Amino acid sequence: MVMHETGAPLVLEELELDQPGPGEVRVRIEAAGVCHSDVHYISGGLAARTPIVLGHEGAGIVEEVGDGVSGFRPGDKVVLMWRPRCGECEFCLTGQPAQCALGKVHGQTNGLLRGGTRLSKDGVRYHHLMGDACFAEHAVVSQESLIAIDGDIPSEIAAIVGCAVITGMGTVLNKMPDLTGKSVAIIGAGGVGLSAVIAAQLVGAAQIIVSDVVAARLEKARELGATHTIDSSTEDFTDRVLEITGTGVHYVLEAIGRPATIRAGFEALRPGGTEVIVGLGAVGEELSIPINLLVQGDRKVVGALYGSSNTPVQLPEILRLYRAGRLPLEKLLDQSFPLEDANEAIEHLRTGAVGRPILVP
DSSP, X not given: OEEOSTTSOOBOOOOEEOOOOTTEEEEEEEEEEOOHHHHHHHHTSSOOOSSEEOOOSEEEEEEEEOTTOOSOXXXXXXXXXXXXXXXXXXXXXXXXXXXXXXXXXXXXXXXXXTSSOSEEETTXXXXXXXXXXXXXXXXXXXXXXXXXXXXXXXXXXXXXXXXIIHHHHHHHHHHOTTOTTSEEEEEOOSHHHHHHHHHXXXXXXXXXXXXXXXXXXHHHHHHHTOSEEEETTTSXXXXXXXXXXXXXXXXXXXXXXXXXXXXXXXXXXXXXEEEEEOSOOOTTOOOOOOHHHHHXXXXXXXXXXXXXXXXXXXXXXXXXXXXXXXXXXXXGEEEEXXXXXXXXXXXXXXXXXXXXXXXXX
């Protein structure tokens, strides 16, 4: 599915896909999640070179590998990652592959890591969103953007683990290491927020407060372990959190990326509390918070890209927990759409999907 210009509907086109070059892998896509980041690119909140094939949350089967590929062979099931990891830079070696030096390449070029794109039509080169371009039947992906998984993992589950789940669960596990017995408020009950609810329940948070404006999402949050929910279309988030907790929460996870909701989350912290922002704002958007409330309350505001996860380690761990029946990830799946109905799936996400809509090529 191709975006030719900002704001325009995606177009289903047949493109030429080059053979995988050195260090690259051809993947047959079996499932792709529809994420709010895709919507940000369509709306122009995030910038991308066009024409571009969207999709960055996917899973599939390896069909062919290029020269020098290690760790993958035809028939392997893989998860696509929108943040590559080289395994050699300072960040990768210290357990922070989300900050890998290769990460900026995809954003700056909308191509693959070894330069250029592998998609074309009538002599025009098409770009790859986040190096994945998985709103498609097939994709050529750099090996650094793949993780091999067990073949019996359902592809829809594998796809969402590569973005929504690793972001939401990773943020809880990595940025809230002492959450057991404490309180957390989660702003936004989409795929990321609901994944955070599952993680907070897993580690034994005493209070899990979830805010959204869609009643069905709040109902799903309660099903997954939320102890309290706030309908922010009718209730003031900060007031309700203070009413529930008395002193504010230990942690806030903001999964929307809006200055107003970040500010509300900050004001709902107890002294010594931490707000973790995972939602991306529009390019150039800024945040304002009261200095004295920050300093006098010894509060913290931090970001978490990709859940600050060590993906080669934590993504397989999450899938092992899922296979053991500890994580109800299937409850994060919304309805499935054929690839040609991608625009319908995106509109569904915008207007109230509960969990992740899935595209099935």
